[in-house]
Amino acid sequence: MDWIKIIHILCVMGWMTSIFAVPRALIYWKRDFSATGRQGPLGDLTYRLYRFSAGLGIIAVLTGLWMGWQVWHFVPWIHLKLTLVVLLAVHYVWTGVLVGRAKRGLFTQSET
Template identity: 35%
Template structure:
């Protein structure tokens, strides 16, 4: 693994830039998509506005959030290899757990996009308002873990 780390080290700053940009894009989608669900849940299924929300949700999820998540994961794993972060203490394992939970939330949003597309949403506006806080809380936790490294 040290050979790979040595090979990647000169590109560290660029990998970090790519990672940060991908995380920003992914988070923007994770914060915005549940907000779209709030508005979508308030309009009648099959209405013109509902059809517009379906297009917006699908495109956000498929063309922005999905690619951003994959790039964030790939670049993040490269950074972990370069830094040998798994040896750095519990903060990295906690961060990785939070990122896995963020990925699970992302996948759940994908299921919701499909439910709305099929006019089969059964969740309320209130549910989506509350679920909108999940990525925010995970993001705060991840940033604290990365910057402060409390353990």
């Protein structure tokens, strides 16, 4: 059980880091694209970071559900936690939409 918890914590930390790093990388990508007129290595880095973090998110959610089922039998507070996870997943999907647009050269969001 301790190994599952360790894997869960590490994957949650990695997923959370990317959830908030990818939007910032999109801003730098937009600036680079405006200056050079091409995608460049920053775009590739942003896309790879987004894609890599999907695996971390899936592992974090699966191990979290497994621990919730095995240990706590889904006590009432777990519903609040799962709601927050769903909100983060929605944010992650929206960030994916922005990454997809940026890959096509469409930067529609402002920097502020």
